[in-house]
Amino acid sequence: xxxxxxxxxxxxxxxxxxxxxxxxxxxxxxxxxxxxxxxxxxxxxxxxxxxxxxxxxxxxxxxxxxxxxxxxxxxxxxxxxxxxxxxxxxxxxxxxxxxxxxxxxxxxxxxxxxxx
Amino acid sequence: xxxxxxxxxxxxxxxxxxxxxxxxxxxxxxxxxxxxxxxxxxxxxxxxxxxxxxxxxxxxxxxxxxxxxxxxxxxxxxxxxxxxxxxxxxxxxxxxxxxxxxxxxxxxxx
Numbered sequence: 337x338x339x340x341x342x343x344x345x346x347x348x349x350x351x352x353x354x355x356x357x358x359x360x361x362x363x364x365x366x367x368x369x370x371x372x373x374x375x376x377x378x379x380x381x382x383x384x385x386x387x388x389x390x391x392x393x394x395x396x397x398x399x400x401x402x403x404x405x406x407x408x409x410x411x412x413x414x415x416x417x418x419x420x421x422x423x424x425x426x427x428x429x430x431x432x433x434x435x436x437x438x439x440x441x442x443x444x445x446x447x448x449x450x451x452x
Numbered sequence: 453x454x455x456x457x458x459x460x461x462x463x464x465x466x467x468x469x470x471x472x473x474x475x476x477x478x479x480x481x482x483x484x485x486x487x488x489x490x491x492x493x494x495x496x497x498x499x500x501x502x503x504x505x506x507x508x509x510x511x512x513x514x515x516x517x518x519x520x521x522x523x524x525x526x527x528x529x530x531x532x533x534x535x536x537x538x539x540x541x542x543x544x545x546x547x548x549x550x551x552x553x554x555x556x557x558x559x560x561x562x
Contacts, residue, residue: 378554440497
């Protein structure tokens with residue numbers, strides 16, 4: 337049981353390049369989300385998904401795309417990297433408990449992205 | 453939109469002292485969650501509170517959820533160097549995504 341696996345762990349991009357951050361979970365969680373963490377800003381939600389085939393925008397979605405073709409995978413695509421996207425990116429997954437709320441999130445170990 | 457405010461932003465304590473961080477929401481929450489992130493690590497789920505006035509304990513950590521379900525606190529008794537890290541609260545209403553506070557960074561001086 338690996339939990340939530342993120343790849344790569346580190347990445348340096350040039351401005352304008354595109355790339356995909358991978359996220360996979362093996363816990364059969366229906367809920368997955370992407371956050372970015374910047375100093376002093378806490379965790380800000382980029383996109384989330386409540387199940388395969390369903391995605392929605394979070395607080396800071398501009399410049400990012402997601403898809404959810406399977407329950408296990410939730411990749412995050414940077415369309416044209418900008419220095420403002422330099423950050424640490426975390427993927428998280430969860431499941432629903434009685435009452436309709438999500439149980440505590442399981443986070444991946446993060447991807448540290450630098451855009452130069 | 454929903455906002456979750458957390459104070460203080462930083463806290464430096466001597467080992468053995470107590471520590472408390474507070475969390476306040478602009479809206480009534482259906483649940484509050486607490487996470488710990490060690491330096492260089494990822495957030496790790498600690499606990500979830502769903503009932504008004506709920507109090508839960510994990511060894512030296514005590515978590516409270518306010519009667520109005522708009523505030524929460526985490527109290528650590530007799531801090532240890534292993535408690536170092538950033539503590540985040542997070543909450544949501546209904547099926548809305550979890551909103552995180554900006555965290556309280558705890559430093560423990562041995």
